Amino acid sequence: MNRILAPLARWAVTLSIVVLAVLVAVRLWRHYETDPWTRDGHVRADVVRVAPDVGGLVTSVAVRDNQFVHKGDLLFVVDQPRYADALNQADASIASARATLEQARRVAKRDLALGDLVATETHEENVAKVATAAAALDAALAARQTASLNVARTAIRASVNGIVTNLDLHPGDYLGAGHQAMAVVDMDSLRIEGYFEETKLRHIHVGDKAKIRLMGDERDLEGHVDSISAGIADDQSKDTANQLREVQPTFSWVRLAQRIPVRIHVDRMPRGTQLIAGRTATVTILQPEQQKPAQPQPQPQPAANTQGPRR
Amino acid sequence: MIGEVSIGGVFLPSLLVLAIAALAIVVLLSRLLALVGAYRLVAYRPLVDVALFLLILGLLASLTTTFGLHP
Numbered sequence: 001m002n003r004i005l006a007p008l009a010r011w012a013v014t015l016s017i018v019v020l021a022v023l024v025a026v027r028l029w030r031h032y033e034t035d036p037w038t039r040d041g042h043v044r045a046d047v048v049r050v051a052p053d054v055g056g057l058v059t060s061v062a063v064r065d066n067q068f069v070h071k072g073d074l075l076f077v078v079d080q081p082r083y084a085d086a087l088n089q090a091d092a093s094i095a096s097a098r099a100t101l102e103q104a105r106r107v108a109k110r111d112l113a114l115g116d117l118v119a120t121e122t123h124e125e126n127v128a129k130v131a132t133a134a135a136a137l138d139a140a141l142a143a144r145q146t147a148s149l150n151v152a153r154t155a156i157r158a159s160v161n162g163i164v165t166n167l168d169l170h171p172g173d174y175l176g177a178g179h180q181a182m183a184v185v186d187m188d189s190l191r192i193e194g195y196f197e198e199t200k201l202r203h204i205h206v207g208d209k210a211k212i213r214l215m216g217d218e219r220d221l222e223g224h225v226d227s228i229s230a231g232i233a234d235d236q237s238k239d240t241a242n243q244l245r246e247v248q249p250t251f252s253w254v255r256l257a258q259r260i261p262v263r264i265h266v267d268r269m270p271r272g273t274q275l276i277a278g279r280t281a282t283v284t285i286l287q288p289e290q291q292k293p294a295q296p297q298p299q300p301q302p303a304a305n306t307q308g309p310r311r
Numbered sequence: 312m313i314g315e316v317s318i319g320g321v322f323l324p325s326l327l328v329l330a331i332a333a334l335a336i337v338v339l340l341s342r343l344l345a346l347v348g349a350y351r352l353v354a355y356r357p358l359v360d361v362a363l364f365l366l367i368l369g370l371l372a373s374l375t376t377t378f379g380l381h382p
Binding site: 007009010011013014017018020021022024025027028032215 | 361
């Protein structure tokens with residue numbers, strides 16, 4: 001009796017331990033592999049590439065590296081004297097055109113008073129001269145407007161609220177029109193982008209609450225899913241020169257889930273959090289059952305975050 | 312679950328760190344069990360050792376989560 005029961009009991013004990021272990025393993029697996037979280041998240045911001053519309057020597061630089069600038073603040077000035085000269089020249093052209101026009105008008109009027117003593121051809125020529133001179137005056141006026149626009153464009157101003165970064169511009173540098181002079185990180189566009197495996201996407205919906213932790217910072221940021229990227233590049237095919245598609249012939253044993261950018265809007269962050277574009281973040285999308293107790297009320301953002309993300 | 316343990320700026324998945332810890336614990340535990348003679352109660356010792364490893368790993372993971380070492 002005991003001979004049969006003892007091994008049976010042993011197997012029962014063994015198997016129950018194993019079953020328990022399998023249950024724990026499944027729970028761990030789900031925790032780590034299917035919950036929507038990623039360590040591959042980054043703080044992102046739009047970067048404005050500031051370039052002058054007119055070329056020339058940099059006369060003065062009004063900002064320091066890493067300085068916060070408001071929309072409309074002066075960044076730097078390009079060769080103002082030269083464009084001021086151009087404006088003066090345009091003024092002179094206007095005066096010249098005006099003088100020509102007046103003279104043409106006077107001649108026409110005089111010839112008209114003489115009546116039949118002047119040939120019809122001369123009358124016609126006079127009318128044409130007045131019209132040409134009037135057109136030349138209009139052209140000169142337009143040229144002056146352009147010159148005045150150029151003068152205004154010699155002062156380059158910030159187009160967003162942001163921080164000038166990696167500034168390497170000095171008075172005396174030469175800048176061509178359209179050549180990038182500095183970068184301004186748009187602080188209103190700061191957000192977190194989490195690159196989620198496509199296998200986890202079905203757990204992620206627009207509006208879901210998210211918890212963000214920056215690398216090296218123990219405190220959590222709160223946010224929500226703002227949007228999910230509409231597309232990523234297809235690495236299996238590309239277009240060729242003759243407009244035909246080149247598709248990679250592959251048969252992979254091991255396939256990797258691709259990463260889809262999910263844009264997270266930061267709702268609340270601890271005071272003093274340094275949201276620096278490019279920082280690494282770990283993003284967890286909270287599931288509906290986790291969201292209810294965790295969200296009492298949207299609290300006002302701390303003062304340090306006034307230049308926080310927009311929308 | 313967020314899992315990262317920083318060792319001198321190198322961030323390891325906390326699961327890896329927990330697994331190493333669990334392995335050490337299981338080695339000690341299995342010695343202890345052998346000493347007590349508990350292995351007489353089971354049919355196949357290696358299977359039980361693996362199961363114990365998984366159980367302890369699960370325990371460590373849920374404990375560290377509860378105590379907020381990592382969320």
